[in-house]
Amino acid sequence: MENSVNFKEELQKKTERAERIIRRYLPAEEGFSQRMAEAVNYSMTAPGKRLRPIMMEEAYLLFLGRDRMAIEPFMAALEMIHTHSLIHDDLPALDNDDYRRGKKTTHVVYGEAAAILAGDALLNYAYETAFLAFQSNTDPAVIGQALEILGRKTGIHGMLGGQGVDVENDGIPINREMLNYIYRNKTSALIEAALMTGAVLAGAEKYELEAMERIGRNIGLAFQIQDDILDVTGDEKELGKPVHSDEKNHKTTWVTLQGLKDAHKEAEKLTQEAVCELSSLTGDGEFLISLISSLSGRKK
C-alpha cells in the first residue's frame, strides 16, 4: 500500500465502519437514565480516530476471521474504555481541560458529578458490551481469554495504573524509567489490548500474542512520543485540543527529557521495529503496516 491515496481512502472506510459498529452498541437515550446515556453518548460520538478498534479488527483479520459477531462488541468496548479515560482525565481534579476532540468536555456540558458517573457508566458499559460476545458462536473460553487481556491492559497494571502514576507525579520532574512506565501503561496498554484481543479472538497462538504485545507496546510508545511532539509543534485547531499544555503543566515528556530531534528519531525507530516484527509474523498485514507507519508522521 505504497500509494498513500489508496491508504487514506481505505482508512476512511475503516474508520466509518468502526464508527458504525461503535454507534450500534451505544446505550439508548430513554427512560430515567436518559440524561446519563446522553452524557455517555456525547463523548462517544465526538469525532475520534477510532484507531484502537480499527487495530483490533486488523489484528483479528490477520489471524483468521471465523465469526465477526465476537470481534464487533470488543471493538466498541475498547473505544468505550478509551473514551471513559478521556472523560475522567479532563475533569477539574485531573487535567482540567475544557475541550477534547473539538467539542466541550463532558464535565463542562453536564457538570462534574454527572461526568464522574458518566465515565464510570462508560467503563462498565464497555464490559457489558464485550459480554455480548457470549451471544456469538465463538468459544466462550476464547472470549474469556480476550476479556482477561482487556481487563488487565485497562486496569491498575495497565492504562489506569499509568494514569495513576502520571497524576501522582503531576508537576514533579521524573526520570526516564518512570516516564517509560507511564507511557507503556497510559498509552501502549490499550493498543496492546487492541492487537492481542483481536488476535486471540481469531485463534492466534501464544507466541503470536506475545509478538502482538511487543508490537502494540512499540506502537503505543511511538504514538505517545508523537503526542509530546505535537504538543510543542502542533496546530491547536487541527488537534482539537490545546497545545503547549505540557509546558504549562511543567510536565516531563520525552521531548523535555531528550529534545525534539531525539524524540522524532525514537518515534521512527519504534515504528520501524513494530513494522518489522509485524512483517515477519505474517505476510498479510499491509493495511495495518500502513496505519502504523502513518501514525509517526501524523499531525493530529
Next chain:
Amino acid sequence: MENSVNFKEELQKKTERAERIIRRYLPAEEGFSQRMAEAVNYSMTAPGKRLRPIMMEEAYLLFLGRDRMAIEPFMAALEMIHTHSLIHDDLPALDNDDYRRGKKTTHVVYGEAAAILAGDALLNYAYETAFLAFQSNTDPAVIGQALEILGRKTGIHGMLGGQGVDVENDGIPINREMLNYIYRNKTSALIEAALMTGAVLAGAEKYELEAMERIGRNIGLAFQIQDDILDVTGDEKELGKPVHSDEKNHKTTWVTLQGLKDAHKEAEKLTQEAVCELSSLTGDGEFLISLISSLSGRKK
C-alpha cells in the same frame, strides 16, 4: 435459626470468610502503581458488612455448589464494585463526605484526582477479578452468563443508572415513581446481582433466577428504606457516617415522602415478601432468611 445467638455467630464467621476471600483478590502494593493499589486497598479494607458477597455465596449454596473456584472471585468482584461506588459517591462533586465506614474517605486521604482514578481502577479490578473464574472448572458459558448479569446490574441500567438519576435530581423534590427507580437501581441492583450470579454459577434454572431477582429487589428496597430511617433515627458513631445528611441535602427519601411509621411498615412488608418467596423456592435457605430478616431491624 430462631436462636439469634447462633445466627450472630454464624454471620460473624461468614463475614470473616468473605473478608478473607476479598483480601486474597486485592491488588499487591508494589511497583510504580503502589500508591494507587494502596488507595484501592484503603477503601476495600475499611470495615464493611460484606453483605453482597455473603448473599452471593448463600444463593450459590442454595442451588448446588460444584466448584468453589468460580464463586470466590465473583464475591470479591461484587464487593469491589460496591466499594468503587462508595469512593466516587463520597467525592466533593457528589456527596462530599469526609467519613465512611468509620474511616476518612479516599479523597480526603489520597486527594481528589487519585480518588477518581482509584475508583476507576477498583471498578475495572472487579472485572479483572471476576475473569479469574475462567481459570476454574466451571463452564465458561455459565461464567459468561454470570458476567452479563453482573455487568447489567452494575451499569447504566443498574446501580450506576440509579446514582446518575439520584445526582441529577440532587436537592429537587421527586415523586415516588422516580424514587422507586433510584432505589431499585442504586441499592437493589447489586443485591439482585449477588443473588442472581450466585444462583447462576450454581446452575439455577431461568425461573429460579427470576425469583432471585424479585427477592433481591425487595431486599434492596427494604435495605434502602432502613437506610433512610437510620439517617433520621440512627447513631453517628454506630453508623460510621454522619446522620441527618438527607435533611441537610434536602433529599427526598421514603421517610420524607411517607413518614417514619409508613417507612417501617413498608420495609417490613418488603422483607416479608422476600422471605416468603425464598422459603417457597427452596427449603434450604435458613441462614439467608435470617440474614434478610435481620436487615430490616439493623442499627447500622
